[in-house]
Amino acid sequence: MKLNGIHHVAIICSDYEKSKRFYTDILGLKVINETYREDRKSYKLDLAVGDKYQIELFSFPKAPxxxxxxxxxxxxxxxxxxxxxxxxxxxxxxxxxxxxxxxxxxxxxxxxxxxxxxxxxxxxxxxxxx
Missing domain, CATH: 3.10.180.10 (2,3-Dihydroxybiphenyl 1,2-Dioxygenase, domain 1)
Known part of the structure; x- marks a missing residue:
């Protein structure tokens, strides 16, 4: 197997709007895509880190x-x-x-x-x- 690099880092947050503001407004990451998944009552926010990497920010109800x-x-x-x-x-x-x-x-x-x-x-x- 040949690993080419890290594709993304996934983060589950407790307060989606607060974390979204932190990663976009404070850290300046660019939104690639934002999806609300009704069946999971969950957001998935894809954020660009430079031109090569991504952070996936998730919200799940009652995440431990x-x-x-x-x-x-x-x-x-x-x-x-x-x-x-x-x-x-x-x-x-x-x-x-x-x-x-x-x-x-x-x-x-x-x-x-x-x-x-x-x-x-x-x-x-x-x-x-x-």
Missing amino acids: KRPSYPEARGLRHLAFEIDSIEQAIKELTDKNIAVEPIRIDEITGKKFTFFSDPDDLPIELYEKYI
Whole structure:
């Protein structure tokens, strides 16, 4: 089997409208497609991350809560590559998003930090690896 890349990351949210605003207005992701599935009482929102990747944002009635911190078992976090960590942090804090202090990757020497989405999903910003 040859894997060509990651097609998408799927996220189930607790408040669809709040998460939709966060991913589109705060993070600036572009809506590719939005579908309401009456039989499931569920939305599916396809979001573009750059020109190569996608996030699928789902809403399901009464979705169970999941532990959400970087060291919990399962998906650890969602990470986005950025050009300037300082500029990204400024943009987030200007929108009242709390951001952790900058850390340095001990292996690559690159800067990174974490913040959370409306459901406390850990999101990492990682400075471009050159």
